[in-house]
Amino acid sequence: SQTIHQWPATLVQPVGSPLSLECTVEGTSNPNLYWYRQAAGRGLQLLFYSVGIGQISSEVPQNLSASRPQDRQFILSSKKLLLSDSGFYLCAWTGTGGLETQYFGPGTRLLVL
Amino acid sequence: SQQGEEDPQALSIQEGENATMNCSYKTSINNLQWYRQNSGRGLVHLILIRSNEREKHSGRLRVTLDTSKKSSSLLITASRAADTASYFCATEEYGGATNKLIFGTGTLLAVQP
Numbered sequence: 769s770q771t772i773h774q775w776p777a778t779l780v781q782p783v784g785s786p787l788s789l790e791c792t793v794e795g796t797s798n799p800n801l802y803w804y805r806q807a808a809g810r811g812l813q814l815l816f817y818s819v820g821i822g823q824i825s826s827e828v829p830q831n832l833s834a835s836r837p838q839d840r841q842f843i844l845s846s847k848k849l850l851l852s853d854s855g856f857y858l859c860a861w862t863g864t865g866g867l868e869t870q871y872f873g874p875g876t877r878l879l880v881l
Numbered sequence: 882s883q884q885g886e887e888d889p890q891a892l893s894i895q896e897g898e899n900a901t902m903n904c905s906y907k908t909s910i911n912n913l914q915w916y917r918q919n920s921g922r923g924l925v926h927l928i929l930i931r932s933n934e935r936e937k938h939s940g941r942l943r944v945t946l947d948t949s950k951k952s953s954s955l956l957i958t959a960s961r962a963a964d965t966a967s968y969f970c971a972t973e974e975y976g977g978a979t980n981k982l983i984f985g986t987g988t989l990l991a992v993q994p
Contacts, residue, residue, distance in 0.1 A: 802981070804984075809989075810986065810987070811969060811984050811985055811986040811987050812924075812969070812984040814981055814982075814983075814984075817981055827981075856921075858923055858924070860923075860924075868912075868929060869914070869926040869929065870914075870916075870924070870926065870971075870982060871926070872923030872924045872925070873923050874922060874923050875921070875922065875923050877921070
């Protein structure tokens with residue numbers, strides 16, 4: 769069966785520090801991968817999605833970037849964190865046969881101080 | 882901006898009562914999905930309804946879709962304390978070429994024992 773992992777689960781970082789969040793998927797090949805951010809008590813904001821290795825679509829211009837170095841690995845990065853980057857970051861995947869269901873990871877809670 | 886808007890934003894009911902949440906969207910869609918999120922966790926897919934369907938059932942869940950009004954409702958019957966969570970609708974735009982879902986703002990449901 770398929771599983772999706774995210775780490776770390778919680779992260780506290782100072783303003784101006786770099787960021788690297790990792791997401792990996794097991795049990796499937798060539799998934800579509802997604803990064804979302806969720807502010808406290810709010811809906812999901814799509815940040816990036818990828819349909820294949822090295823293919824990244826950016827939804828919101830900001831100081832974050834994403835990379836997909838391997839088929840089942842999706843990384844969210846920043847060179848310098850802002851206070852406004854605090855939030856709950858969720859990774860998700862779907863199959864490529866059609867956009868039916870998105871499967872979400874457990875999330876990473878990021879607090880920028 | 883997000884395509885889906887849910888109302889109410891928050892709903893508090895007693896165990897055994899029914900809970901109804903509504904979702905409105907803006908553009909033509911291929912399908913509409915409902916997800917559940919427990920506090921601090923990832924989202925879990927509940928049910929999908931296609932644009933050519935009007936009603937769908939899954940256990941205690943009943944979803945309706947009115948494409949003329951661009952709206953959907955999620956009914957949870959005989960609610961339980963364990964149903965306490967946030968509920969989100971998500972839509973795939975007609976054509977599906979975007980490979981992405983647009984999530985609503987969510988309804989926070991609290992079921993009092």
